[in-house]
Amino acid sequence: MKAAFLAIGDEIVGGLTTDTNSGFMAGELRALGVQPVAGFAVPDDEDAIVRTLRRALEEAELVVCTGGLGPTADDLTTACVARLAGRPMVRDEASAAHIRDIFASRGMEMPANNLKQADFPAGATVFPNPTGTAPGFVCPVDVDGRTRHVACFPGVPRETKRMVAESLLPWVAARNPGQRFASRTFSTFGLAESKLDELLVGAIDPAEARLAFRAAFPRVQVRVTVHGAPDDDLESRLDALESVVRERLGASIYAGGDEGMEETVGRMLRERGLTLALAESCTGGRIGDRVTDVPGSSAYFLLGVATYSNEAKTGVLGVSEQTIEKFGAVSAETAAEMAAGARRISGADLGLSTTGIAGPGGGTEDKPVGTVCIGLAWEGGTWSRRFTVPDRGREWIKGQTAQMALDSLRRWLIDPNGPK
Amino acid sequence: MKAAFLAIGDEIVGGLTTDTNSGFMAGELRALGVQPVAGFAVPDDEDAIVRTLRRALEEAELVVCTGGLGPTADDLTTACVARLAGRPMVRDEASAAHIRDIFASRGMEMPANNLKQADFPAGATVFPNPTGTAPGFVCPVDVDGRTRHVACFPGVPRETKRMVAESLLPWVAARNPGQRFASRTFSTFGLAESKLDELLVGAIDPAEARLAFRAAFPRVQVRVTVHGAPDDDLESRLDALESVVRERLGASIYAGGDEGMEETVGRMLRERGLTLALAESCTGGRIGDRVTDVPGSSAYFLLGVATYSNEAKTGVLGVSEQTIEKFGAVSAETAAEMAAGARRISGADLGLSTTGIAGPGGGTEDKPVGTVCIGLAWEGGTWSRRFTVPDRGREWIKGQTAQMALDSLRRWLIDPNGPK
Numbered sequence: 099m100k101a102a103f104l105a106i107g108d109e110i111v112g113g114l115t116t117d118t119n120s121g122f123m124a125g126e127l128r129a130l131g132v133q134p135v136a137g138f139a140v141p142d143d144e145d146a147i148v149r150t151l152r153r154a155l156e157e158a159e160l161v162v163c164t165g166g167l168g169p170t171a172d173d174l175t176t177a178c179v180a181r182l183a184g185r186p187m188v189r190d191e192a193s194a195a196h197i198r199d200i201f202a203s204r205g206m207e208m209p210a211n212n213l214k215q216a217d218f219p220a221g222a223t224v225f226p227n228p229t230g231t232a233p234g235f236v237c238p239v240d241v242d243g244r245t246r247h248v249a250c251f252p253g254v255p256r257e258t259k260r261m262v263a264e265s266l267l268p269w270v271a272a273r274n275p276g277q278r279f280a281s282r283t284f285s286t287f288g289l290a291e292s293k294l295d296e297l298l299v300g301a302i303d304p305a306e307a308r309l310a311f312r313a314a315f316p317r318v319q320v321r322v323t324v325h326g327a328p329d330d331d332l333e334s335r336l337d338a339l340e341s342v343v344r345e346r347l348g349a350s351i352y353a354g355g356d357e358g359m360e361e362t363v364g365r366m367l368r369e370r371g372l373t374l375a376l377a378e379s380c381t382g383g384r385i386g387d388r389v390t391d392v393p394g395s396s397a398y399f400l401l402g403v404a405t406y407s408n409e410a411k412t413g414v415l416g417v418s419e420q421t422i423e424k425f426g427a428v429s430a431e432t433a434a435e436m437a438a439g440a441r442r443i444s445g446a447d448l449g450l451s452t453t454g455i456a457g458p459g460g461g462t463e464d465k466p467v468g469t470v471c472i473g474l475a476w477e478g479g480t481w482s483r484r485f486t487v488p489d490r491g492r493e494w495i496k497g498q499t500a501q502m503a504l505d506s507l508r509r510w511l512i513d514p515n516g517p518k
Numbered sequence: 519m520k521a522a523f524l525a526i527g528d529e530i531v532g533g534l535t536t537d538t539n540s541g542f543m544a545g546e547l548r549a550l551g552v553q554p555v556a557g558f559a560v561p562d563d564e565d566a567i568v569r570t571l572r573r574a575l576e577e578a579e580l581v582v583c584t585g586g587l588g589p590t591a592d593d594l595t596t597a598c599v600a601r602l603a604g605r606p607m608v609r610d611e612a613s614a615a616h617i618r619d620i621f622a623s624r625g626m627e628m629p630a631n632n633l634k635q636a637d638f639p640a641g642a643t644v645f646p647n648p649t650g651t652a653p654g655f656v657c658p659v660d661v662d663g664r665t666r667h668v669a670c671f672p673g674v675p676r677e678t679k680r681m682v683a684e685s686l687l688p689w690v691a692a693r694n695p696g697q698r699f700a701s702r703t704f705s706t707f708g709l710a711e712s713k714l715d716e717l718l719v720g721a722i723d724p725a726e727a728r729l730a731f732r733a734a735f736p737r738v739q740v741r742v743t744v745h746g747a748p749d750d751d752l753e754s755r756l757d758a759l760e761s762v763v764r765e766r767l768g769a770s771i772y773a774g775g776d777e778g779m780e781e782t783v784g785r786m787l788r789e790r791g792l793t794l795a796l797a798e799s800c801t802g803g804r805i806g807d808r809v810t811d812v813p814g815s816s817a818y819f820l821l822g823v824a825t826y827s828n829e830a831k832t833g834v835l836g837v838s839e840q841t842i843e844k845f846g847a848v849s850a851e852t853a854a855e856m857a858a859g860a861r862r863i864s865g866a867d868l869g870l871s872t873t874g875i876a877g878p879g880g881g882t883e884d885k886p887v888g889t890v891c892i893g894l895a896w897e898g899g900t901w902s903r904r905f906t907v908p909d910r911g912r913e914w915i916k917g918q919t920a921q922m923a924l925d926s927l928r929r930w931l932i933d934p935n936g937p938k
Contacts, residue, residue: 103559111554113544114732116536120559124533134531136566139523139540139557146556153573312534376803376824382815383798383806386824390802393878393912401830404796404806404822406815410864414821414834444830458813492813 099274101127102136102158104150106165106175107253111141119164119251119258126262130270131277131325132160142166147178151248155241160270165253167232169212176235179248180219183239187217190224193233200231225249225265230257236269280332281323282340285357286350287505291318297346307339315494316501317359320347349516352508359504360388366511367398372447374507376402377415377440379427379453380470384500401444405436415439428453428465433473434482441475449475451482452503456495470499472506474518481510481518519694521547522556522578524570526585526595527673531561539584539671539678546682550690551697551745552580562586567598571668575659579666580690585673587652589632596655599668600639603659607637610644613653620651645669645685650677656689700752701743702760705777706770707925711738717766727759735914736921737779740767769936772928779924780808780815786931787818792867794927796822797835797860799847800874800890804920821864825856835859848873848885853893854902861895869895871902872923876915890919892926894938901930901938 103120110117117139124134135157140150147166154161166175180187194216201208215232218224225234236249249266251258286294291311302309302322312319322339324332344351353362367374376386376399386402389395403414408427411417417435425431433451441449454470461467467489473482483506487498506518523540530537537559544554555577560570567586574581586595600607614636621628635652638644645654656669669686671678706714711731722729722742732739742763744755764771773782787794796806796819806822809815823834828847831837837855845851853871861869874890881887887909893902903926907918926938 105557110541111544111557112548113541113546113554114730116538116541118536121530121533121536124531126533128532134533135561136570137525137531137557137559141555150556310534312529378803378806380810381807382810382819383796383803383808383822383824386798386803387801387807387916390800390824390826390876391913391916395802396826399802400827401834402803402822402824402826403834404803404810404824406810406822407820410821413865414823414863443834445833456810493811496807496811 099132099160099270099276100135100158101132101160101162102138102154103134104138104140104147104154104161104163105253106140106142106147106163108142108172110139110165117164119253119255120162122255122259123162123262123266126267127270129279129281130267130274131279132270132274142172142174144174144178144181147174148182151178151182155239155246155248159246161246161248162266163248163250164258167215167234167250167252169209169214169231173214175250176218179237179239179250182248183219183237185219185221185237188220189213190216190218190233193218193224196226196233197231223269225251225261227252227257227261228264229260230254234258234261234265236266275328277325278328278330278332279323279325280336281321282336283355284320284343284347284351285317285353285355286320286347287317287352287359287501289318289350294318294320294347294350298343301342301346302339307335316497349509349512352505358388358391359501359508361392363504363508363511364389364392364395364398366508367448368394370511373398373400373445374448374450375400375440375444375446377436377449377451377473378402378404379406379411379436379451380456381452381496381500381503382406384496385450385452385503388500388504400446401440403440411436414443416442426465428455428469428471430471430473430482430484433471434475434480435473437473437475437482438480447476448507449473450503450507452499454495454499456492456499457489458492468495470495470502472499472503474506474510476514483518519552519580519690519696520555520578521552521580521582522558522574523554524558524560524567524574524581524583525673526560526562526567526583528562528592530559530585537584538675539673540582542675542679543582543682543686546687547690549699549701550687550694551699552690552694562592562594564594564598564601567594568602571598571602575661575666575668581666581668582686583668583670584678587635587654587670587672589629589634589651593634595670596638599657599659599670602668603639603657605639605641605657608640609633610636610638610653613638613644616646616653617651643689645671645681647672647677647681648684649680650674652677654678654681654685656686695748697745698748698750698752699743699745700756701741702756703775704740704763704767704771705737705773705775706740706767707737707772707779707921709738709770714738714740714767714770718763721762721766722759727755736917769929769932772925778808778811779921779928781812783924783928783931784809784812784815784818786928787868788814790931793818793820793865794868794870795820795860795864795866797856797869797871797893798822798824799826799831799856799872800876801872801916801920801923802826804916805870805872805923808920808924820866821860823860831856834863836862846885848875848889848891850891850893850902850904853891854895854900855893857893857895857902858900867896868927869893870923870927872919874915874919876912876919877909878912888915890915890922892919892923894926894930896934903938
C-alpha cells in the first residue's frame, strides 16, 4: 500500500506553521509496511484541495490529510472530499452529540457553525477525536474503477497523534496484511556518519536488513530496519543485528532509541549511587539544564556552577590564580581544578567541567574559537583534556561541548582508564 | 509572482526529517510580494522529481527546491532540472575550484564524485554556498512558451538560509517589482494570544494593515504587515502602526523582531553597566544557558549556580536552614535568599533566582507541580513571588519559569516598583 499526505492550510503553505503531522504519520505507517510516496502542502482553497487530492490518489491508495476540519468558513477539507468522491454530506448524530457535550462541559454556548464538524461524506467511517472537537474520517473514493481512500484528521498534532494511534493504524493494519516492518535505532556520538558507515561495511546483508543514518545534532542515529510477513519474528532478527552493530560500533553507541546522553549518564550514576557536580564556563549552564531535564535527577545531581568570570572560577570554585595566570582560563589545567572545585564545594562523588571559547569573539592564534577543555574529578584523581572543535557558530560549539563533556563522563563510568 | 516549493528526499517523505526550508523560504518571499501557492515533498526518484517539477510549474512562475544537491548517487535534483529544461549539463569551473579548496583546507582528499556538484544546466545562474560544498542555482524553464524558473538549494537549513538571503531574495526582488510587503514583528510575553487580540481591537484598520499572531513558546509574536507599490514609504506606515501597537500592549512587548528575552535583558544590563548572578533550582541551568547564548554576555554575567539540593542552597548560597525548614525549599522566602546569596558570593549588582516543582514528581496538595518561585536581589533590597503555572510537563514548566524569571528582571529594570 502506498500513501500520500496533504497538509491543508494557508499558514502551512505560507510558512507560518511547520507541518509535522505528515512526517509523523509517514513514520507510523511505514512500520505497517505502507510506503510513503509524496507529500503536499495546500492552501485553504477548494479547487486547489480537490485538484491535489486527485493527483495524490493517482500515486497512492491511501491519502491522509491534516487540517481544515474546523468550524469556520476557511475549513473546506470535508466538503472537498465529498465533492471528489461524488457523495452527499450526511450528519453523524453521535459526533453532533459529542460536540454539543464538549461545549456544555465548558459551560459555553455552542456556535452554530460547529455542527459542520459533524457532517461527513455518506459512507465515510468516522474516527473519534478524544482530545478535541473535530472528529476525523476515512472515505472511499472511486478512481478509475478502483476503490482508494482519503483519511482526514485535524491539524493539531496532539489531537491527531492520538487519533492515528487509536483509529488510523488499526484501520490500515486490517487492510494491509502484507509485509510488516520493524526497526531498531542506536544513538551514537563521537564518530562522523562516514566513519560509522565505514565501520559497518559488510556487517549487514542488504537483503536481510536496511541500514540508515540520521544526523540529529549532537548525535548520529543508526537505524536498522527489517521486514517480513506478519507472523515473522522480526524482534529476534533485530536482536541478532543489534549484536553485530554493537560489536562494530562499540562505545560510540550510548543509547538505544531516542534516549539522550543525559538520560544514559543519569541512569549510570543512579545505578552506582554516585553524585555529580558541574562547573561550566563556556557552556554556561547547558549541561545542568540537560541533566535536570531528566525526572528524578535530584537523586544524583547536587550542584552546577557556571563560572563565567575568572573571579568566579577562583572565588567560588577555588581555582588557583597562578593556574589561570600561567595556563589561562581556557586550559586543561584550569578545567581539572574547576572539576575538583565543584566536587569539593558540593561534596559530590564526581565533578565535570568545561571551559572554552564559544565565539564569535575571544579567539586568538594560540587558542582559536572552538578551543574547548573538559575536566573530570573523582576521589583521588582528575582527568582533563583540550580539544579543538570546528567553528560552526556559538550555538553549535556550546551544544557540541556539552555533549562531549557528558560523553567523557559516560566513558569514564564505563572504564576510568579508557579513551574519553 | 507565485512560488511553489519542493522538498526533495526520501527522509522527508518518510518522516525522518522535517522540512523547515520550504516554510522559511515562503515567509521570506512573501515579504517581497511573492505568493506561496503549494508545497511538495518528493522522494529521491528521477521520474517523481521531474513529474512534480512539471506540476509545480503549472501553478507557479518560480519553483524553489531544497535537497538532492549532494555528491552521491541519490542526489538527482540538478540532473532532473536539466532534463525538464531540455538543457545539457555544463561544468562551472569556479564552483569546481571552490569545492577542491574546501577539501584541501580540511586536509582531506576530494572524492571524485564531489565534482558532480559543480555541474549545472547550461544557462543556469550559480548561487554560491559560503557555508557548505554544494552551490545552488536558478535555471530558466520554458513552459508553453513562457519562461519560468526553478531555483535549487541544499537541504541543510543553515546553508540554505544564508543562500536565500544572499542570492535568492535579491534575484527575486529584481524580477518582481510588483506589490511590496513589509512587516514588523513584536515579541511579547505574559499575555495569551486572545488577550493580545482583545487589547488590539480597533487599533488597526484591516484595509491599512494585516495583524497576525504566532505562538512560539515561550513567547507570542505579533506581526503587522502592510503592502503597497514599490515606491511607497512602507517603513513610515509601519512606524505609525508600531506606535499604536506599543501603546496598546505596553510592557508585554519585550523586543522587536526575533530577539530573545536574554538579548533584551543583556542589552539593558550592558547599557546600565550592571552585572548579574543567577541562582537556579528547578530550571537547573537553563537561564544561564540562555544568558550565555548571547555573544559578549561575559560583560555582565558573572556566575550562575544551580543548587539542586537543599545542602547546595545552604552550603553554597548561604540560604538559612531555618528558612528552608519553615517555608520549604520552594517558597518565595527561599527564592529571595537564593537571589541575595548569588549576589553576595559573586559580587554582582543583581541576583535572580528560581525554585519550583517542575514535575512529574514532587508535587503536594499544598504545592502542586507547577508551583514556581522567582526572586530578585539588588543592593538594599529583594523581591520574590510564588506563582502557579499549568502542568504542561517538565520541559514546559522549566521553559516557562526561565522566561518568567528573565521577564521579572526585565520589568524590574524598567521600573523597580512596577508589576513583575
